[in-house]
Amino acid sequence: MPHDIWVSNSLHFVFYFLYINLQISVAFLASSAFSKVETASVVGYIYVFGSGLLGCFLFQFLIEDLSFPRHWIFVMELYPGFSLFRGLYEFSHYAFQGNLTGRNGMKWKDLSESSMDKVFYIIIVEWPCLQNQVSTVAVEMEKLDVIQESEKVEKLMLEQSISHTIVCNKMNKEYPGRDGNPPKMEVRGLSFAVPSGECFGMLGPNGAGKTSFINMMTGLVKPTSGSAFVQGLDICMDMDRVYTSMGVCPQHDLLWETLSGREHLLFYGRLKNLKGSDLDQAVEESLKSVNLLRGGVSDNPAGKYSGGLDPASRMNLWTVIKRAKTNSAIILTTHSIEEAEFLCDRLGKFVDGRLQCIGNPKELKGRYGGSYVLTMTTAPEHAKDVEMLVQDVSPNARKLYHIAGTQKFEIPKEEIRISQVFQAVEKAKRSFKVFALADTTLEDVFIKVARRSDL
Template sequence: MDSLQSLPPLSTLSTSVSSALNADLGTNHDLTQAPSIVAEFLTQCDDLERNLVHLNRTLESNLASYASFSNRIGHLFGIVNSKLTDLGSSVCLGSSVSDGEGLGEELPSLAKEVARVEAVRAYAVVVFQYAKKGREKVEQLLLESTTSYPIICDNLKKIYPARDGNPAKIAVRGLSLALPRGECFGMFGPNGGGKTSLINMMIGLTKPTSGTAYLQGLDILTSMDTIYTSMGVCPQHDLLWETLTGREHLLFYGRLKNLKGSALNQAVEGSLKSVNLFHGGVADKHAGKYSGGMKWRLSVAISLIGDPKVVFMDEPSTGLDPASRNSLWSVVKQAKRDRAIILTTHSMEEAEVLCDRLGIFVDGALRCIGNAKELKGRYGGSYIFTITTYSNNEEEVENMVQHLSPNANKIYRISGTQKFEMPKQEVRIADVFQAVENAKSRFTVFAWGSADTTLEDVFIKVARGAQAVNILS
């Protein structure tokens, strides 16, 4: 669909479904037409899902319409559940209906589809709320012309055109975001989610399809040459010249930041010391002779030369050994005090150590934002139970977990290792210990553990929710 106007009239849909239910599931309980009604409703459910996905992707221009749309869907679900209740059934709450009533398997199927569409609607509403809050904040800041937010994204969008028979790719879906000075904002998400595309627009490598961003109050569409002098970038892959020394790299980039004379020399020396490349003659060796960790440290020093107030770091610790990584983290924590930093990472540990706020970026959109504690609280409420046995004991483990926690959710199973999410309200840790000890008398348990929700668990849950919406679309 190309526009909101092309959506089907949901008020008509609600009326038609209500009339059909009243006609065929009325007071006389004539259920002979139930299968056809269910089939029609399933078709309508599919339409609703497609429309939800479409609206979710065009939130920035359809906020009011989206809210109205969501309310009408809720009304439609109310009609269906009311009729199920009138029939003396509570299928949606897990009960069943006998074949003798004429519905056979269709009514449970209907309830399942209603629940499926409702789950999509609930997920879309959450994303809608994040988009709305971000949009309102950006609009307020643009009116105030404030400089306390060095990074402001205003409905930033990137679409790569169709090519070689492949459809157009929406890399960034109308992002609105504001970052204050002194904050390191972490973005993590699956590969291809749009993180690097977002950074490439903001550093001037690619142009936005629509929208813009303001760095230090300057528009990236019209003032990129000026922005370059007050911006630092640490790319995903180093951009070093093998025949230049570390010192020569910093002298070159320092001059690009308008540093000269003694100020330039002091800045270079300070940068080399901050990343432990100053002593032992390392600064005057060719970059081609540096180890991978040394190259990354030099790239970080380049991004911070000239005291830029806006810094972008794209997976800066990838491939570093633990010692080099910890050294890098110390530099970033020191640097963020008077800067706004956007950092992308696949390391949950790095995200927790460095970032004041985190955003999970999936399919071109931020699906949630908050600090690590907030995200764990919002998507947690569960124990994560992991156990490793022989592969032929996996079914016994599943039965044990289901007995402990009927609503447990299996996260993964790999060669005898299984990971489950168990709601805290229905399981006690003492019971888990007892169950595992009892299980050891029946089969071999190589290792097991129970922990609170981690950032990795939050990421998996949010990413799966986004993928479910994409599959339904």
Template structure:
């Protein structure tokens, strides 16, 4: 679908509008107000980072001092400015540097809509967080449509989330709404020696009669506890009491994550497809 939105392939049916312009008939006008960061970096190996941005800036009708300033700001925003990096050939960039350059290209020229596909793929944690900050600042003035498999990235960057399974949209909402809709449970984990596994299960059943065991391996057990049945203070008190009776190697209580929501939605859709 994104390939059709950016004009890479012609739509087979339907229509979509960017600032009131139909992608079926006005793609040439849409290009001037659109930015794209593809999943795979489309860069010229022999051009420098600065030369890439100068080229794409001109395509967005930037000239003279406005072009120079936009390129400088873009390079600084993705940490490709200092140490001569901007004037190094892209073919000598690391994978993370190429990714950051692709994001800078998509944002130059103040586009009104930007499509990003897996923007932080291959980045180390520090570079990824810096890139996320760039995207968060950029989205204040434009629409950004982002596709990703990273639920952490989706939660950090997206105001609204849609989950697709087998090409079909299953749900849409902000992260908090989706967690409330599909993740009405806490995840309780405890690790003991295998001798005390039954004690742990009894402890959990006392806290939450409808608890569901979702993981069990050599002393480590994980349970889903319906939120309406459990008070967090009671869990801490129960664990404290348990520690006086047997050794607890580790334990934890976590809220539902977007990863949990995605897995639940995907399983539900696949089960529906099998039944139908």
């Protein structure tokens, strides 16, 4: 008798184990169709309760109706909810018979007699098939541009090509846990390549892992795994040679208040092994590029320089950086979207140690934009009038915020023509003080990408 119980329990265990894994695969596949947790939760509840109700009031009736074709029963069991119901139905049927005959439920030898063998076949085949579909959907729905960049890096690694000045291949950085805290993974599988003449912008919130990446590239810390190359030199093996061709501007300026601008350049030039006339020429050109030759300013102590950066000086500095990339590759980390759009040929959004998207600014705005931004400011009593106006222009417009009489809406591009908006506002211009319509900005793009990465 104990042996019979063990056999029956093992059958139950295998059935539930297989079905649970099948259901996990179904959940991952279904999750790719939802962007909001609330929607996924509602659909999940409907799936669970709907499957039970259909099983009790439809599927069970068809199972017991011997005139109903058996092959259609098999087809219906391809739906995971019905395969679970069929298994539970057969288990309960044998348990009821066991109470009458003294048997201990279904045994392995009863599979073919009870049609449970078909249920097992379905689950065993569907489980790996759905797993493959999950990975396929993940590739299609998310980060296709990042995957393509990773494939490009793999090709460069196989060819051992130095056509790209900087190549990062599956870099990871994990810091060990301390004081009872778990280990922290700062950089996760980072792969991208930067050719000569390109400025690559790495954007992301604080704590995304940008500093850890720069620290690895400059030799301050070593990658936990993966590799990176600068002009074909491995940063883990040839860092001394890498330093001869690498320049770094850290997060905080490395300036000495008592040294002049010229003295700073002479010092850093010697670090780069410049000497004699070459050093003097490089210093003069650098001072001239940032307008420090006029009025003897270059010989003033750095501590007396202005700490601000007016718009004209900022634009001049950006122009200098743009010229500097002519024969080099630049990686720029910044929180300024304006600076990134002006300087960078390509941008990468870095969140939680991973690249979430990569491409040139125009591509990213086209891929993640798809909307106009309409901003209106009016007296508070006209707030409802503004909403009605926008709904008339675009029924699918989405309000982004409403603060102190200013309302901001996102309008799908495919729904409207700009002329329609101007005409609608022209009719109501006496009621509205401010009106602005703009294309999607890079800031809008990165906010949207960051929100998606948090889902």
